[in-house]
């Protein structure tokens with residue numbers, strides 16, 4: 001279905017240790033995490049907080065297991081802090097990822113974000129950006145996109161629950177306000193479904209700008225509970241709102257078909273944060289690997 005070597009499959013360390021809630025998977029080591037990724041048949045990983053920050057050390061550990069770095073998350077604060085502050089931190093992050101051979105940089109605006117707040121209800125508490133905040137975000141992302149291009153890399157924007165860019169309308173506004181040569185889009189199936197959007201429609205609307213993909217599914221009954229009980233994003237994750245592709249309600253058949261028919265090249269990253277004490281990371285990594293192979297031959 002996919003052209004050989006066009007798409008590679010990675011998995012995120014968040015199923016082993018959750019950087020947003022380090023108490024989830026505290027005892028899982030870096031070595032266990034990357035060994036199990038390789039054992040489950042993945043070719044790459046994103047970077048977690050337990051990963052060595054020395055490129056030599058990280059290269060060596062990954063090379064032993066046949067893994068590469070696909071990307072890593074960067075928190076921008078373009079709507080609430082001076083641009084220069086975000087740009088400096090972004091350049092350090094970019095240079096580290098460049099040394100690791102990554103081609104894309106995952107960016108999420110965290111101005112007024114509630115994704116890290118344990119008690120703020122997710123659906124009621126999400127920020128709605130003002131026109132001024134949209135302007136600052138678009139201009140700042142353009143600048144960061146040009147900094148990424150200096151190293152022949154792309155900025156891929158991560159829409160995310162509990163942030164100012166969550167819904168399909170907000171994604172569309174961001175895409176309109178930014179230049180395709182400077183700002184690309186990360187397509188995260190789980191966040192779209194959680195927000196009540198149709199991931200396939202968003203994929204079709206923005207396909208040419210999508211340069212990185214996060215694959216996760218949702219458990220609809222848990223999402224209903226999050227809405228009914230006013231739970232926060234972190235409480236939702238703990239309750240099991242997210243799971244691996246194939247274990248929830250998203251139909252990935254059309255999503256893979258659409259991506260395969262397009263000129264998409266790059267990474268697919270299985271990223272299903274759950275409590276590792278309840279969902280064994282290796283078991284779920286293997287299940288997701290099998291599901292993706294069966295569905296699209298990758």
Ligand SMILES: O=C1C[C@@H](O)[C@H](O)[C@@H](O)C1=O
Pocket residue numbers: 014019020073115158188191214271273
């Ligand atoms: O890409 C991601 C990174 C995580 O830190 C985040 O909270 C998660 O939901 C996600 O999609």
Ligand SMILES: [Co+2]
Pocket residue numbers: 158188214271
């Ligand atoms: Co994601």
